[in-house]
Amino acid sequence: MQTDIHIPTMAEIAAQQGQVEVLFWVGCAGSFDQRAMRITQSFAALMQKAGVRFAILGTEESCTGDPAKRAGNEFLFQMQAATNIQTLDGYGIKKIVTTCPHCFNTLKNEYPSLGGNYEVVHHTQMLQSLLDEGKLSVSGGAFKGKKITYHDACYLGRANGVYEAPRALINHLEASFVEMKRCKSKGLCCGAGGAQMFKESEPGTAEINHVRAAEAIDTQATIIAAACPFCNTMMTDGVKQKNKDAEVSVLDLAEIIHQAQS
Template sequence: MTDSMSDTLNNEIIVPTMAQMAAEGKQPDILFWVGCAGSFDERAQKITRDICKILQHVGISFAVLGTEESCTGDPAKRAGNEFLFQMQAMANIQVLDGYNIKKIVTGCPHCFNTIANEYPGLGGNYEVVHHSQLIQQLINEGNLKAEGGESFKGRRITFHDPCYLGRGNNVYEAPRAALEVLDADLVEMKRCKSNGLCCGAGGAQMFKEPEPGKKDINMERMNDVLEANAQVVASGCPFCMTMLSDGVKHTEKEQEIQVLDIAEITVRANGL
């Protein structure tokens, strides 16, 4: 705890890999499954580091797979390539079981959904939470507050429900709990929770051009954001992050509207 506290003060994060931990004969409490976006996408990398900061701040012993991690196979499965999905899944399960992993936190609702729901049928059984659920738990236990950092008091914040967190897995309250501690002005968009509108990236749309139509889905979602008159759009998915950020850019509202992950907001509010 004291070690990690001083690291936090130096604003430095120490992220052990499972390989390192195993070499030292240690087992972390939780594995942080970073995901492809969290590993490679510049914006999402920032969120990845913020999730590590939170874990370090509260003193949870964690590790990542590093270069041993591979795509969960979600976009392959949603695109109809079940072979590739199952190849990915089996390989990942071998790695996870090799390290005797029991508990996983993911930084992405797609990884969360796939590992939690689709891996058990292929022999991979883990307790999986999305990072917003972990943050909610830490707040409930009193281990995480919103003090010592940027104040969100009175700012208009809205939450965009990622499909695979909300409708896909009925997680609506956890991300909102992380926002409620901010003493901010929480507003809901016209389409929210189980009626939330997709950002347009799911089902492997992220990796292809959209079909011909009147407009792009993220621009349709931007209407809801503008209507809610929000200053901050919070989300919990790296793909939603890309789509919403693009939407803000296209509407030239970068000065007025910030798109932030739940983890980023938590880190800012706590000055981590």
């Protein structure tokens, strides 16, 4: 998918002395992971459609430090945080939206005590307000009658209590929504958090993402909605492992809402 309008960087905006409503923090997965890039593109297209004035940091964005912090490297985390806060404050950023719950959590909860204070929202929350305010609407019935389940991202749900926004988005579709047996605060992790994404798991009897994918498949849903690029990878892999990838697809909520545009 090609985004049709140029997406400005903060450097360009600052050069033109312009202003933005919100900074889109793309995140490492959203920038580099082939699968997650499609989420980034969908969300950017939706913001453009809704007329949101946003910009990205582009080459000035750097890892929030979340995987380093969760791996125990507080030094590296704080170095990343200090650099990012300098960049963000340099542009006078007030509000940040991100498609990654890990970036969301770190920017929202761990940057303030290091001097970085911003209003941080997750893209599912922003999409919910855009739909509620009528700046976006869902039509075309692409998901009419389809069975959709939602996998709670730990860093949205338990970590930050965001359970309703993702579900509200699904409610806008004419789909049939089905909860997994374990959901919301009881939702099982996909297995990627705490820097597990970047290493092999410890010896055990099963892989966490295989267990979680099986729970999602058990709902008979044909679409597993995710709200995190890492959950997306883990669930996609889990569905493949169960040989269900022909029937069940894993989609980010931004992609779902984007596909539901007429």
